[in-house]
Amino acid sequence: MQDFILSNLWLMHPNAICYWRSAMAVVALIFYFFSSYQELGIVIFTFAAILDGVDGIVARNCDMVTEWGEWLDPLCDKLTYLPPLIGFAYAGILSTKLIWILVAVELFGQFFARKILSLLSFSVAANNFGKIKAIICFALVIFCALLEENPKVINMGDEVLTACIVLSSASLIFKFIPNRLYADILSTLNFFCGVTSLYLTYNGRFAWAIIIIIIGQLFDLFDGRMAEKHGGTKYGPYLDDIADFVSFGLSPAYIIVRSGGSFGWFFALIFFSGVAYRLIRFVTVDKKRTDLPDGIFNGLPSPAGALVVLGAALVFPPQVLWVIAALSVGLMVSHIRFSHFGRVVLKQIPRPLFILASAAMVIAIAFILKTKSVQLFGYLILSSVCIYMVVCRKWLEPNLPPTSK
Incomplete structure (x- = not known):
């Protein structure tokens, strides 16, 4: 050729x-x-x-x-x-x-x-x-x-x-923007998405609050890759952790409080504590483990755990939301291994396919905003998380090292 x-x-x-x-x-x-x-x-x-x-x-x-x-x-x-x-x-x-x-x-x-x-x-x-x-x-x-x-x-x-x-x-x-600032800017944008989501939830605009959290997850998806590729500043890891805590812990927990019925506050507290434990364990323990390769998480990542709860909040009644929130916490604090979507999974996807998939996602969100179909949005979120968990556990399973005893 x-x-x-x-x-x-x-x-x-x-x-x-x-x-x-x-x-x-x-x-x-x-x-x-x-x-x-x-x-x-x-x-x-x-x-x-x-x-x-x-x-x-x-x-x-x-x-x-x-x-x-x-x-x-x-x-x-x-x-x-x-x-x-x-x-x-x-x-x-x-x-x-x-x-x-x-x-x-x-x-x-x-x-x-x-x-x-x-x-x-x-x-x-x-x-x-x-x-x-x-x-x-x-x-x-x-x-x-x-x-x-x-x-x-x-x-x-x-x-x-x-x-x-x-x-x-x-x-x-x-x-x-200089390349070395990319990661910090993305983490900062993620943080502001979490704060904006809290404000929208306070005003009862749950669908918009969830959209903002998902946008924050897109920023979080790439901040680590940008730090690896272009470097970063010494404040980068702290910005990332704070942004994750607000966007994937505090904001979804507040949505559970506002839409979870009479016991919503209790399961919101459980979810909030689970995300906090997940992030603290990742920073203090998992990052120092030698048997966890780069890009492999010990437990379901907090962004995916948040998506499970957010999708359920749009689709299911409060009683089902309680069960799903507890299940999400169980997966996050477990020792089941998952691959990082940005650092591992995306590297296996051809770049043209990734760009096409990203374009399709933008169009899908535009369709949902036009039709204002809250349930369709919720099912789309839940199906995306299920696909992620299957891909990370099955498609990349041969590349995972054995779990240490």
Whole structure:
């Protein structure tokens, strides 16, 4: 394949692929908005979107990564999905205000921020935020096209568009932050998510409080990996522990108090004590054990234990919530081994699959926010935890060392 690419650079060079897919996007735009061949326009655009992943693969595997290519690739992305999104906005499917906010953020990042970054000798390569955003934008174009032909489908376009704006802004902001501060910033954001969740729970907005905790878990998922990859500060471990205690101990316990009925306070106290014991044991004992490899937890991690309780709080009556809270505590304080999702499981997942899964998760959350289906949200949380526990115990079981006696 490399020989074929090198002998057909006019067609297969990464920069040439960018030009081809941009041209295809223009053709698709004309077919869809200015002719009666809308189906053909959708097919051409879909193929152009798929080529977005091809140019990067070719560049990395054929050693063709260049500064021009790093600048050209995101520009061609924007030229591919922004024009049709603008068209759908003025067709009444998307918010014109939101689409122009996205255009402003994208153009600022492309033509001004990248110039500043290059002067500061910072990397201008796309990060995971930007790649997830690009996939969601491509999917949003297809969704809007299908929605126009099927008006009975729930229109969650504005919710998805808002997620694209957030991801685009995050991609831009994190490029200006020194790498060694990534871990501390993520831990701090996790902490503020826990505090915000407490405030929302106090006001009875349980679903939003749980969404904020899940966002905090996403920050917690990557702070350790960022510390390993880029280093951190001496305050990093303390920030991480405090954030975990608030987001995965105090906040879920308060939700149990408010939604757990007459004995909610009792099981909230049990859960709070279990998380505290779990974190203290991890810091004082498990980190010093030589028979626990890096990335292997002794007992269910507190974020997963919190998710079990949060999902149950949305779905089940108080009596069932009590039982599940006690079961969650039992798993957390047990000596059953689980793998760290970020440090172990994600390393086994191909990066393109991870980015696709992340994009699908964002779209799923947007759908839940649009439909306001609290039970669907709860079942999604519980099923995610079950999948995590099965994967960690079965898929990676051959790699776990025997438990010490």
